[in-house]
Amino acid sequence: MTAPGSTAAGSIAPAPSVEFEGVSFAYPDGTRALEEVSLRIEPGESVAVIGQNGSGKSTLVRHLNGLLRPTAGRVLLEGRDIRREHVAGLAERVGLAFQNPDRQLFAGRVSAEVAFGPRNLGIRGQQLEERVVAALEAVGLGGEAASNPYDLGYSRRKLLALASVLAMRTPILVLDEPTTGQDARGVVRVRAVVERAVGEGRTVIAISHDMSFVAECFRRVVVMRAGRVVVDGGPEVVFGEAAWPELRAAHLEPPRAAVAGARLGLGSTPTDAALVAALVAAGRGRG
Amino acid sequence: MAIELGSVRYRYAGSASSVLGPIDLRVEPGRVVGVAGANESGKSTLCLVAAGLAPGVIGGRLEGSVRIDGVDAATLRPHELAQRCGLLFQHASTQLSHTTATVFEEVAFGPCNLGLPVAEVVTRVWWALRTAGIEPLASRDPARLSGGQGQLVALASVLALRPRYLILDEPTSELDPAGTQLVAEALERIVRETGAGILLVEHKTDVLARIADEVVVLDHGAVVLSGSAAAVLADPRLAELGVEPPAGVRLERAVRASGLEWSAELEEAVE
Amino acid sequence: MTLSSVASAAVISGLPDYVIREPRGFYHSLNPATKLSVAALEVVAAFVIPGWLGPGLVIAVLLATAAASRTLRGLMVIGLAALPLVVSIMVVNLFVLPGASDPIVRIGPLAPTWSGLWFGLMTTARLLAFSSAVALAYMTTPIDDLLADLARRGLGRRGMFVIGAAVQMVPRTIERVGEITDAQRARGMDTEGRIWRRARGLVPLAAPVVFGALAEVEERTMALEARGFTAPGRQTLLRVPADRSIDRALRWLALAGVVAVAALRLAGRMG
Numbered sequence: 001m002t003a004p005g006s007t008a009a010g011s012i013a014p015a016p017s018v019e020f021e022g023v024s025f026a027y028p029d030g031t032r033a034l035e036e037v038s039l040r041i042e043p044g045e046s047v048a049v050i051g052q053n054g055s056g057k058s059t060l061v062r063h064l065n066g067l068l069r070p071t072a073g074r075v076l077l078e079g080r081d082i083r084r085e086h087v088a089g090l091a092e093r094v095g096l097a098f099q100n101p102d103r104q105l106f107a108g109r110v111s112a113e114v115a116f117g118p119r120n121l122g123i124r125g126q127q128l129e130e131r132v133v134a135a136l137e138a139v140g141l142g143g144e145a146a147s148n149p150y151d152l153g154y155s156r157r158k159l160l161a162l163a164s165v166l167a168m169r170t171p172i173l174v175l176d177e178p179t180t181g182q183d184a185r186g187v188v189r190v191r192a193v194v195e196r197a198v199g200e201g202r203t204v205i206a207i208s209h210d211m212s213f214v215a216e217c218f219r220r221v222v223v224m225r226a227g228r229v230v231v232d233g234g235p236e237v238v239f240g241e242a243a244w245p246e247l248r249a250a251h252l253e254p255p256r257a258a259v260a261g262a263r264l265g266l267g268s269t270p271t272d273a274a275l276v277a278a279l280v281a282a283g284r285g286r287g
Numbered sequence: 288m289a290i291e292l293g294s295v296r297y298r299y300a301g302s303a304s305s306v307l308g309p310i311d312l313r314v315e316p317g318r319v320v321g322v323a324g325a326n327e328s329g330k331s332t333l334c335l336v337a338a339g340l341a342p343g344v345i346g347g348r349l350e351g352s353v354r355i356d357g358v359d360a361a362t363l364r365p366h367e368l369a370q371r372c373g374l375l376f377q378h379a380s381t382q383l384s385h386t387t388a389t390v391f392e393e394v395a396f397g398p399c400n401l402g403l404p405v406a407e408v409v410t411r412v413w414w415a416l417r418t419a420g421i422e423p424l425a426s427r428d429p430a431r432l433s434g435g436q437g438q439l440v441a442l443a444s445v446l447a448l449r450p451r452y453l454i455l456d457e458p459t460s461e462l463d464p465a466g467t468q469l470v471a472e473a474l475e476r477i478v479r480e481t482g483a484g485i486l487l488v489e490h491k492t493d494v495l496a497r498i499a500d501e502v503v504v505l506d507h508g509a510v511v512l513s514g515s516a517a518a519v520l521a522d523p524r525l526a527e528l529g530v531e532p533p534a535g536v537r538l539e540r541a542v543r544a545s546g547l548e549w550s551a552e553l554e555e556a557v558e
Numbered sequence: 559m560t561l562s563s564v565a566s567a568a569v570i571s572g573l574p575d576y577v578i579r580e581p582r583g584f585y586h587s588l589n590p591a592t593k594l595s596v597a598a599l600e601v602v603a604a605f606v607i608p609g610w611l612g613p614g615l616v617i618a619v620l621l622a623t624a625a626a627s628r629t630l631r632g633l634m635v636i637g638l639a640a641l642p643l644v645v646s647i648m649v650v651n652l653f654v655l656p657g658a659s660d661p662i663v664r665i666g667p668l669a670p671t672w673s674g675l676w677f678g679l680m681t682t683a684r685l686l687a688f689s690s691a692v693a694l695a696y697m698t699t700p701i702d703d704l705l706a707d708l709a710r711r712g713l714g715r716r717g718m719f720v721i722g723a724a725v726q727m728v729p730r731t732i733e734r735v736g737e738i739t740d741a742q743r744a745r746g747m748d749t750e751g752r753i754w755r756r757a758r759g760l761v762p763l764a765a766p767v768v769f770g771a772l773a774e775v776e777e778r779t780m781a782l783e784a785r786g787f788t789a790p791g792r793q794t795l796l797r798v799p800a801d802r803s804i805d806r807a808l809r810w811l812a813l814a815g816v817v818a819v820a821a822l823r824l825a826g827r828m829g
Contacts, residue, residue: 053433053463067740091746102773103734104741106765116762120746150769155326164745181377181460183326183490184531209463212534251465256534256557263556272541279547335780344783345776366789374784381774382781385730386722388702391577392796399794400715400786408794409572426576430726444785 015043015171015203016078016093018064023073025059025227033059035227036073043171046194046204048214051224052251057207060224061174064205065094092121095170099177101154101161110136110152110160111145117168135167138196140189155186162193173197175206179213191217211255215239215270225250240268288356290314290337290372290452290484295351297336307332307508308350316451316484319474321499321516323492325529329508330488334456337486339368356451366401373445375455379437382444383429390416390432391425394443401448411447418480419443419473435466439473446477453477454486459494467491471498496520496533504528578797581703585627585694589805590704591711595812597695602816604687606823613683620690629697636693637686644682651678701725703799715793719782731767738766 018041025034033056041047049057062068063075066087074081082090095117098104107113114132123131136142139159144152149160158181165173178190187210194217197204208214214221214235221238223231223246231238231246238247239258247254254270261269266278296308307329314320314337324330335341339360342349353360355371363371376382387393394415398408416422421439424432429440438458445453455474459467471494477483478498489495495502495516502519504512506528512519519525521539525532532540535557539549581587604616624630651674658671705718742762743749749756782788 052465053435062740065744067744086748086750087743088746088748088750091744096744098737098741098744100737102770103737103766104745104762105769106742106762116742116747117745120748150773153327168745181457181490183324184526184529185325187531211464212537251463253464257538260538260553260556264552272538275538276541276545276547279542280545284547338784340780340783344780364788365783366786369784369786374780376777376781378777381777384719384723384782384785385726386705386719388579389576391574395796397785399796401789402791402794405573405794405796408796413572425574430730441781448786 012169012200012202013093013171015201017041017043017076018172018203018205019076019079020060020063021074021076023060023063023070023075025056025063025068026071033227034063034070037227037229038073039222039229039232041203041205044198044201044203045220046198046218047206047220047222048218049205049207049222049224050209050211050214050250050252055224055250056227057224058176059227061096061176061205061207064172064174065090065096067096088120091117091168091170093170094172094174095165095168096174097162097165097176097178099180101157104161104164105149105157108148109145110141110147110149113149113160114164114167117164121168131167131169135163138166138193139163140185155182158182159186159189162190166193166197170202172203172205175204175208177207177209179208179210187213194218211239211253212257212271215255215258216273223247223250223252235270236268236274239270288316288451290356290486291352291354292337293352293354295336295349295353297332297341297349298347299332300342300346300348302347305508307336310336310351310508310510312337312503312510314452314484314486317478317482318501319478319485319487319499321495321502322486322488322505323490323495323502323519323525323530324505328505328529330505331456332508333505334374334454334486334488338372338374338454339363340365340374343368369397369445369450370401370448371450372452372454373448373450375438375441375445375453375458377457377460379432379434379441379461380430382441383437385430387429389425390421390427390429390440390443393429393440394447397444397448411449412443415443415447418446418477420469420476433466435462435469438462438466438470442470442473450483452484452486456488457490458487459489459491467494474498490531492520492525492531492533492536496535504530573796579700579702581698581700581799583627585623585629586698587800588698588808589799589801590699590707591801592805592808592812593695593699595809597691599812599815599819600691601688603819604684604691606819608823610680610683613680613687616687617683617690620687620694624690624694627694627698629694632697633690633693636689640686640689643685647681647685648675648678651675651681702797706795706797707799707801709793709795710798715787718793719787734770735763735767738763738770741766 020037020039023034023037026032037060049060051057059068063070066082066085069083077093105113107116111132114135115128118128118131136145139162141156141159141163149157152160162178179187182190194204219234221235222229223238230250231243237243239254241262244254257272257275258270261267261275261278266282269275269278292310292312295310296305298305322330322333332341336353339353341347344365360368383393384396387396391412394412395408398411416425419439419442421443424436432440459470462470474485475498478485487499499516501514502516503510504519511528512522512524520533521536538557542549542553600616600620604613606612624633652670653668653674655671655674655677658673660672661669662672705722709718739749742759747759747762749759
């Protein structure tokens with residue numbers, strides 16, 4: 001029986017709170033990507049960031065591990081400005097899984113690829129091996145430890161990239177479009193990983209285009225448009241009818257369940273389960 | 288008049304086992320045939336075989352026959368195939384030639400390769416841009432477009448060769464919902480205005496639900512389900528084949544599973 | 559039909575301005591081949607004409623041309639960029655010129671020499687003349703124009719593609735390396751700390767570039783085939799830079815100049 005926040009291969013440090021304080025960011029060529037974003041994420045929250053391409057989502061999350069530094073404002077972890085910290089140091093607390101696995105895979109063996117992250121954090125020997133095995137199991141690649149990453153198809157390479165970040169056991173886990181390009185089985189795996197991470201007390205932040213994934217797996221949804229946060233709340237709020245104009249302005253559509261629920265006058269039903277529950281509660285559809 | 292695959296089996300060069308087969312498939316002009324299946328079920332290979340590029344360009348061994356409008360694909364050179372079957376892939380940027388400064392010239396790349404007179408090239412380019420819905424982008428730098436725009440440029444560049452068939456391998460997989468919408472609309476317009484036949488591989492079954500007439504599902508290289516889009520996408524076996532059913536179907540299942548009735552009212556609300 | 563009327567023919571067939579992109583301005587409007595020939599003459603003159611006359615004359619001509627074509631600023635930038643090289647040339651020649659025996663001053667073991675100074679300055683002048691000649695040609699000739707001109711003169715589509723794609727490849731690869739670096743840093747690879755730790759990052763940075771490029775090759779090849787890249791015959795050229803009589807005259811002059819300079823030098827007339 002393991003205590004909350006700890007797992008077989010070593011416990012995970014308690015997650016720090018994350019705060020963006022008036023963060024603005026402009027690229028060297030002048031393109032403005034973030035405009036005075038202020039956002040606070042509590043330890044252990046699961047947050048989905050949604051918005052059209054170019055709305056600032058990727059720019060935002062890259063501030064979490066120092067890959068990008070604000071041109072105005074501050075980014076705080078547990079109340080401390082991370083401005084002076086190196087990216088390599090922040091990697092201990094913030095794990096970021098990128099969208100395109102082919103921009104990071106370099107090792108000849110799957111196990112070496114997964115070991116890269118924790119090894120950089122100073123993990124060795126038995127503990128390292130346990131972490132690699134656990135991470136591969138978590139994404140369903142347990143049998144592929146000796147394979148060459150490029151012998152795996154694209155969606156399994158994506159899962160491999162995810163495993164390589166999971167093995168770092170960071171208290172904050174950031175996923176950039178984890179379900180894009182995945183087949184149904186891959187999506188199931190990703191959902192399981194998110195659920196497990198949340199259960200371990202980690203803060204999970206994900207960028208996604210998949211509205212049902214967002215509505216079903218995350219407690220909080222942040223909608224971005226043109227570098228600003230335009231809606232911020234639980235799925236019932238963000239996908240509720242009142243927020244639809246903002247969603248549409250951000251070039252997004254609510255999940256089908258939310259649309260159906262609104263049409264049937266059942267209030268906000270962002271997920272299939274919520275719609276069913278609302279139907280039951282309203283006594284509709286019983287013969 | 289169709290792309291016809293008869294008893295096709297295919298194995299890659301240097302590979303001992305068939306990755307595709309046995310396949311019988313027919314794509315007719317004016318119809319959209321959707322292809323779904325788990326990753327590595329042979330969908331991409333199917334696209335290459337149907338377009339005649341496998342084994343024509345990439346080698347490997349093909350058994351059975353691939354005929355395009357009655358002509359054996361093996362007898363056609365790649366540039367002749369290109370004028371019959373346009374082929375599109377997932378990643379917009381690998382499809383750009385990276386040698387052109389404007390979208391206009393990028394779309395003209397194909398017709399120019401064919402040596403057509405300038406006046407003809409210009410006509411085709413404007414037609415292709417209009418059909419793909421991207422006339423306003425004509426003067427833009429192809430390297431600086433969003434994912435959705437890039438895919439539409441790739442689509443226009445292939446259209447400029449005036450193929451009767453289009454084969455698309457997961458064109459929307461990297462796109463956001465807005466981009467996916469643009470591509471789906473463009474495909475609908477193409478079928479409507481040109482009567483092209485389309486073979487569309489997609490994970491996003493909502494897109495297939497919207498534009499496909501028929502759907503086939505592949506598993507380990509073979510066709511395991513086929514029929515009208517509505518029937519196949521509602522088939523209970525989809526999940527175990529690694530395909531996520533469309534949102535409407537999932538909702539219906541969730542409602543029925545909890546013992547509630549699926550009424551016409553619900554059906555309409557979910558549309 | 560002279561080449562200047564090819565441009566008008568293109569306008570008649572409906573090519574938009576942003577495709578024709580006719581270069582305007584002094585020197586810019588010359589044909590690319592002409593500018594290259596002039597640059598070649600300038601380089602030969604700078605190195606073959608002895609003494610200060612060679613580099614001096616060339617630099618004077620270059621500065622005048624740059625001023626008239628509004629590219630002076632760019633030339634200054636090149637000059638600044640060459641500064642570290644210039645400094646090292648001066649230092650090496652001042653202090654270590656073999657056979658020099660006319661010191662300017664003695665500072666302990668160091669003895670800069672007059673011959674060293676002279677030789678260093680001369681070498682610098684030649685270097686600046688060479689790089690400025692190349693820079694001027696580069697700044698006044700868009701790469702598309704150069705490629706289009708080469709194509710008109712017979713460069714086939716493969717050649718055009720290789721050069722054009724290679725040029726665009728550089729910024730793309732830089733961007734890609736940036737993304738790869740980000741991904742590896744996010745996994746704890748140190749790029750800001752001590753050098754020996756940073757050296758370990760070579761494989762994680764280089765390997766994905768190579769693998770990524772290899773993985774793309776097949777898809778890119780097929781995208782090219784799908785656009786008729788291997789069609790037989792000559793490709794259509796949408797835009798061709800003008801080649802006027804002044805261009806031909808200048809090229810002949812440049813050729814004559816190169817021959818004359820070389821001949822005079824060989825005949826020992828320049829000492």
